[in-house]
Amino acid sequence: MDEAAPIRDFEKLLRDTIGLSMETVGASVIRHALKRRMTACAIPDLHAYWAFVTGNPAERQELVDAVIVPETWFFRDREAFGAMVRHLRENRVGNRPLKLLSLPCSTGEEPYSIAMALLDAGFPDGSFQIDAIDVSSRNLVHAQRAIYGRNSFRGADIAFRNRYFEAAEGGFRPHDSVRRQVRFRLGNVLAAETQAGQDIYDVAFCRNLLIYFDRETQGAALVRLRQMLADDGLLLVGPAESGLPALCGFASVRFPRAFAFVKARAKPAKAAEPPVARKPRSAPAQTALLPRAQVASRPAPRPFERKPDPAQPSAPAPDRAAASLAEIERTADAGRLTELRAAAERHIAEFGPAPDAFYWLGLAHDAADATEDAMRNYRKALYLAPDHQRALAQLRLLQQRLGDHSGAKALADRLDRLAKRSGT
Template sequence: MLGAIEQLLKDEIGLNSQSVGLSVIRHALKERMTATGIGDLHEYWSVVTRSRSELQQLINAVIVPETWFFRDRDAFSGMTGYARAHITRRRPIRLLSLPCSTGEEAYTMAMAMFDAGYGADDFTIEARDISSRNLEQAQLALYGRNSFRGTDLAFRDRYFEPVEEGGYRPNAAVLGRVHFKLANLLDPPEAAELGGYDIVFCRNLLIYFDRPTQDRALDRLEQFLAPGGLLLVGPAESALPIARGFASARLPMAFAFVRAPKTQPVEPPRAVTPAAPPAKPVARPAAPMRPAPPKKPPAVSRPLQPKESPAPDPRAASLASIERAANGGRLAEAREAALAHLAQFGPSADAFYHLGLVQDADGHPAEAIQNYRKAIYLAPDHREALAQLALLLQRQGDGAGARALNSRLDRMANRSGS
């Protein structure tokens, strides 16, 4: 009978009992049998298979709600950097947190967007989860110590109000950006949501699925994404989108992906490195990471799957290996690869940009700024370098510098019509 319950949970929510352990399922079962006053497993089975509300309660009892504010910070700076560089026309930008658990992730998305200079009218956040219990907590929005982890809690002063009975609640501006709804990732998206999101967070859920269910879930996630949309998964899940045809979005430690083109051979890594230091800035060919509108194959720049993207020359292969290391969060390796690239091939906008990203992630903002600036000197239209430098300057308190770069990005977007 326990096996039947396992199968029921797998069919309903994709839960792979091996990922959580049978003891979690036993514990949830015990909790529900006690709550319903049913002592016999067969009797409980006949109730749970007939009553949608009891099934929901069993799901609530079995899921893992673990989450906290700014969990994996780079995911949120990756989100805003990508939005700034690539989602330049659409307003409001549409963001999805699925699963949102008790709301911390979705509210963090709102805080990060405000921090990046977006206003309340510039974005909306939909948040979904299969647990009605979690959603009630999310809407109550009262958070204790467990939701605030790590040492950098300055965001709490900026965006939360202490509550008399204890705990903190996000301010009205943050609360107002997020809309919660019960949903199962494995169900088809509603028609209005198909292709509707510019950025989708699906973090720390795929790990609870078996392989076929992970593939199903990724196909669903793709349906939610607008052309050129960004998908962010958890660190332990970062190999899965690649295996399902996504390409890395090259945002270090963000575990972020875009849809790889299906129909055309993948463009090889683009080397913008001049053979020798340029006498004057070199115009960078426009290569937006955001895929083109439907019909045309999406113009994702430089996806990195080796099988689809055989490196055509040593310089391109070297750049690809820097990106792979950076995207995999192997900072020391990425730094070494970038330095080796510069030594072997001379100045390169992409190598400087990656060196900057690594230094930024590693807590060396001054060095990161220098390298972003070098990248922009070599390739004045390097959107990613401009966006990352803008974010870094903003974090450093140089609002004027950040605004200047953001206006430059806006002007570029207006020119290219993206």
């Protein structure tokens, strides 16, 4: 069976639905998601699964859930929350409730962090409201269940957990005082319905989403965010996305390491125009307002403290996949490049997409001067793990070699920030 054609159909479906760029993400991520869903549906044939997905919105949502990267944690890039507080203190006029947006909110850590930071800063209950939107219904179920394990609490400073969480079966749960500030709903940054309520936000967090889009889609998303933001509103993006807003009518606010932007006064640059050739995207499922959490006691507000919060992903369990990666590393150290490529490919086929495997694959291609393939694989590693330092460093060298000095500089800045954050 020729699988290439249907795979391309799936790629297009995912690009049209959620904006996922295959050049960034790579086909193996899609293949892996397809394998999981086909097994779950007991449909072994790709053509049959295509027919099933296209006629079944619920399964399309399952496929979206299988392909997205939910990676997030509380107070990720902590300076963003300090910038938000400072911006709101300096720009608040009158007493109307403030409106904040977390899009994408993933499993809820980001919007709950916004709530904690505002309560800490003395913004009273009821003085703000946070809309939290994501395209993954599975993530939203997790967000509303709101039970968080070790992986959601990273870095040295997790004092907020004592103040705002209670122990629950399977982890920790934010107090009602935090949960009731957040309103979750299913939505797609690229769909007109996401803006249906015509809500205008004082602050919009759109972090670690644009990196998965191609340039055109990044432009379309930023145009939409611009429309959703008040004239003096603040936009926060992820560290890897900090070069994008300036291309689309935003100006940097220069809060250190916050990646914060306001609307530029001048007319947006031409690159900011929404794409005209592409047909409008539709949300993968009906945009629904999900119930708010219930009210209970809340702790006394505390000033929001800005302290570094180095990201420290938890160590993987020593399992077969880890052993395979260790073996791949030994192969690389020994300079056995042909073997390296085969071993990394085998690893991905057996265990599914993994940042380290893509990194090694990129390195094998790089050493063989297959620049396009090398670049593609480094990017796949960064799709799965945006802070993968070795992939960032190699991609930077490659871009330098290719004469893309501004791209290389952006990656060097990103590496610097990572090094500062981890204190290396």
